[in-house]
Amino acid sequence: MATTPSRNKYADFEELRTQAIALRRDGLSRRQIRDRIHVDNNDLLNRLLDGEQVPEWTKRPHPKDDLRERARELRLEGMTYDEIQVELGCSKSSISLWVRDLPKPDRGTPSERARLAGQKRWEHENAVREAERARTKQAARDEIGTLTDRELFLLGVGLYWSEGTKDKPYARRETVAFINSDPGMIRVYLAWLALLSIASERIQYRVMIHELADVSAAERYWADLAGVEVSALARTTLKKHNPKTVRKNVGDDYRGCLVVRVAKGAQLYQRIEGWWAGIIANYPGVLG
Numbered sequence: 404m405a406t407t408p409s410r411n412k413y414a415d416f417e418e419l420r421t422q423a424i425a426l427r428r429d430g431l432s433r434r435q436i437r438d439r440i441h442v443d444n445n446d447l448l449n450r451l452l453d454g455e456q457v458p459e460w461t462k463r464p465h466p467k468d469d470l471r472e473r474a475r476e477l478r479l480e481g482m483t484y485d486e487i488q489v490e491l492g493c494s495k496s497s498i499s500l501w502v503r504d505l506p507k508p509d510r511g512t513p514s515e516r517a518r519l520a521g522q523k524r525w526e527h528e529n530a531v532r533e534a535e536r537a538r539t540k541q542a543a544r545d546e547i548g549t550l551t552d553r554e555l556f557l558l559g560v561g562l563y564w565s566e567g568t569k570d571k572p573y574a575r576r577e578t579v580a581f582i583n584s585d586p587g588m589i590r591v592y593l594a595w596l597a598l599l600s601i602a603s604e605r606i607q608y609r610v611m612i613h614e615l616a617d618v619s620a621a622e623r624y625w626a627d628l629a630g631v632e633v634s635a636l637a638r639t640t641l642k643k644h645n646p647k648t649v650r651k652n653v654g655d656d657y658r659g660c661l662v663v664r665v666a667k668g669a670q671l672y673q674r675i676e677g678w679w680a681g682i683i684a685n686y687p688g689v690l691g
């Protein structure tokens with residue numbers, strides 16, 4: 404009786420591999436391929452799928468993928484493992500695994516390495532300090548809350564007495580003029596004038612700025628802040644340039660100062676001086 408020849412194991416493997424590759428290229432996952440061709444051995448399944456791309460949909464996002472990509476960027480920028488660890492806060496073993504295929508950076512001389520390491524440490528410390536400063540400022544800001552009219556009134560009196568023009572025995576000038584470069588302070592001062600019901604027709608504006616600055620841009624900025632047209636500003640006062648000095652008031656954020664003057668303000672000035680005297684006289688302990 405003739406016997407059926409046994410199948411060639413190599414032929415069986417190639418047939419399975421052909422099926423596995425076809426299923427993989429159709430976008431099936433390992434589990435789906437395993438169930439289709441009934442291969443439960445992981446080693447055999449790995450061999451059948453060797454060299455085939457994994458479908459994108461089967462790739463699970465890894466929580467450290469962003470860190471890995473950033474670590475590789477920093478390594479390509481020339482950072483050492485220690486520097487990357489300071490920057491990202493992850494372990495050096497993870498960093499080594501992520502960047503081991505990348506070329507080693509040129510570390511330079513010992514003094515250069517020390518300088519760069521110190522610079523990175525300082526940048527890290529500075530970032531931590533800046534974050535702490537921001538938290539402190541925000542917490543203090545939240546403590547203020549909404550100002551009452553009386554609080555704004557008292558704040559405005561103090562603001563004017565510290566920054567506004569004042570009458571002197573040797574120079575009688577009972578005028579109300581306030582000058583400042585801080586836009587926030589200008590806004591508070593204008594809100595104070597509104598609280599005092601000072602008519603807008605009595606308020607005059609003038610820009611004071613260095614002649615080498617962008618005068619037109621400054622005039623537009625202060626006019627917008629005050630809510631008036633540029634044409635409503637008085638003639639700008641220009642500070643002459645001294646070639647022997649080095650200007651520090653440079654940059655896009657330099658806009659000079661805004662002078663806010665109240666016309667016919669003698670009586671208002673007298674009231675401001677009286678209000679300030681009242682604050683001094685009525686707060687316990689001010690005079691010792």
